[in-house]
Amino acid sequence: MSGSVIIVGIGPGNDALITPEAQTAIAQATDVVGYIPYVERISARESLTKHASDNRVEIDRSRHALEMASEGKRVVVVSSGDPGVFAMAAAVLEAVEHGEAHWRNLDIQVLPGITAMLAASAACGAPLGHDFCAINLSDNMKPWALIEKRLRLAAEADFAMAFYNPRSKSRPEGFGKALKALQEACGDDRPMIFARNVSRPDQTIKIVPLTEVTEDMADMRTVVLLGSSQTRIIERDDAPLVYTPRSVAG
Numbered sequence: 001m002s003g004s005v006i007i008v009g010i011g012p013g014n015d016a017l018i019t020p021e022a023q024t025a026i027a028q029a030t031d032v033v034g035y036i037p038y039v040e041r042i043s044a045r046e047s048l049t050k051h052a053s054d055n056r057v058e059i060d061r062s063r064h065a066l067e068m069a070s071e072g073k074r075v076v077v078v079s080s081g082d083p084g085v086f087a088m089a090a091a092v093l094e095a096v097e098h099g100e101a102h103w104r105n106l107d108i109q110v111l112p113g114i115t116a117m118l119a120a121s122a123a124c125g126a127p128l129g130h131d132f133c134a135i136n137l138s139d140n141m142k143p144w145a146l147i148e149k150r151l152r153l154a155a156e157a158d159f160a161m162a163f164y165n166p167r168s169k170s171r172p173e174g175f176g177k178a179l180k181a182l183q184e185a186c187g188d189d190r191p192m193i194f195a196r197n198v199s200r201p202d203q204t205i206k207i208v209p210l211t212e213v214t215e216d217m218a219d220m221r222t223v224v225l226l227g228s229s230q231t232r233i234i235e236r237d238d239a240p241l242v243y244t245p246r247s248v249a250g
């Protein structure tokens with residue numbers, strides 16, 4: 001049988017959020033490749049070999065997957081959330097573009113998954129209910145000046161926003177700088193939502209006015225959402241609901 005590389009998203013944490021299509025691909029794989037905690041989520045079976053690797057080796061991992069597919073294996077590359085959102089799908093395609101010529105003709109598929117921002121949005125209502133953008137706050141792969149420019153322009157365009165990789169131990173100051181830029185550019189008290197460990201048993205959702213947020217509210221297990229100027233909060237006895245209306249007055 002000819003080999004394949006299928007890049008699948010396994011959602012934000014709850015197995016119920018893995019699509020049936022991704023489950024089928026995993027069930028038919030001979031080899032699964034990915035970052036250690038994601039590979040650990042895949043049940044062991046005799047006909048499956050697991051290849052777990054550390055963070056930040058995405059290109060090596062992709063090349064390994066493509067080499068195994070060239071040998072006829074059915075390889076699944078696992079990513080959290082959706083594989084096309086700051087994750088493995090782009091890494092595999094980068095490896096294809098710059099790698100062995102015959103890799104281009106392999107059977108390569110990307111299967112979508114539920115990304116953290118959509119699970120977080122659903123957990124508190126519909127803050128991404130109108131136009132929005134997603135920004136990766138890590139400056140490992142792009143200059144900080146570009147991140148700040150995108151934050152200011154997104155605020156000027158009045159997008160709701162989702163922030164991935166907000167704050168890590170190796171980048172403790174970036175999120176504070178991002179908050180300062182957003183507070184200056186937005187100039188109001190729109191809600192910021194800190195959604196941590198979304199869809200997992202220890203999920204927490206905090207809704208905080210933008211003027212009151214502090215940098216220690218986010219870590220690498222948090223996806224942060226920011227409303228647009230139109231975003232509303234519906235107070236009720238239970239947790240409030242947040243939504244951004246579908247229309248904007250002309």
Ligand SMILES: C[S@@+](CC[C@H](N)C(=O)[O-])C[C@H]1O[C@@H](n2cnc3c(N)ncnc32)[C@H](O)[C@@H]1O
Binds near residue numbers: 114163
């Ligand atoms: C490298 S990105 C991967 C994103 C992933 N491909 C997705 O579509 O969700 C990792 C970041 O995603 C966010 N994230 C992933 N899973 C999450 C979860 N269960 N709860 C909150 N944030 C999550 C966090 O911002 C984390 O720092």
